Amino acid sequence: MSAPMYEMSVQVLTLGLTNISNLIDKGVAHAEARKFDSLVLAQARIFPNMFPFSRQVQIACDMAKGCAARLAGIEVPKYEDTEVTMAELKARVAKTKAFVASIKASQLQDAATREIIITFPGNSLKFNGLSYVTTWVLPNFYFHGSMVYALLRHNGVEIGKMDFLGAIQ
Numbered sequence: 001m002s003a004p005m006y007e008m009s010v011q012v013l014t015l016g017l018t019n020i021s022n023l024i025d026k027g028v029a030h031a032e033a034r035k036f037d038s039l040v041l042a043q044a045r046i047f048p049n050m051f052p053f054s055r056q057v058q059i060a061c062d063m064a065k066g067c068a069a070r071l072a073g074i075e076v077p078k079y080e081d082t083e084v085t086m087a088e089l090k091a092r093v094a095k096t097k098a099f100v101a102s103i104k105a106s107q108l109q110d111a112a113t114r115e116i117i118i119t120f121p122g123n124s125l126k127f128n129g130l131s132y133v134t135t136w137v138l139p140n141f142y143f144h145g146s147m148v149y150a151l152l153r154h155n156g157v158e159i160g161k162m163d164f165l166g167a168i169q
Helices: 005-033 053-072 086-102 129-154 161-165
Strands: 115-120 123-128
Touching: 005 053, 005 086, 005 129, 005 161, 053 086, 053 129, 115 129, 123 129, 129 161
Parallel strands: none
Antiparallel strands: 115 123
């Protein structure tokens, strides 16, 4: 029996993107209630050498769109990484979620065994579709999603574990 690739990728990433979008909303509401510019949250870091909140959102989106496209055997959409404001970040999440949701289960028919190669400057990683999702995409997606949560929480936004998990049933 083949792995349920659609369920473990597209459906999981769609839920995660929804949760990130909701976290952004809570960050904006927090800033408005306390009368400060939400740009402060978009630029927040826990430590100087860490990516800011905005980049954490961008990378989570990149993991989701890259996964959906590669598993479907189509070109990965290119985003410019120019988002600065919370509104721009929310729009990026919405655009990513729409793309991921456009992938049909039938497009992932043979995705578990599809060869996936990720190329970096000076290095490349080679996976089959199943190992790509389980050892690369999901750990990275959840890492950056966790950073989105942690940065908001660190800055006083009243969120909890259920905001991170979202509507799991």
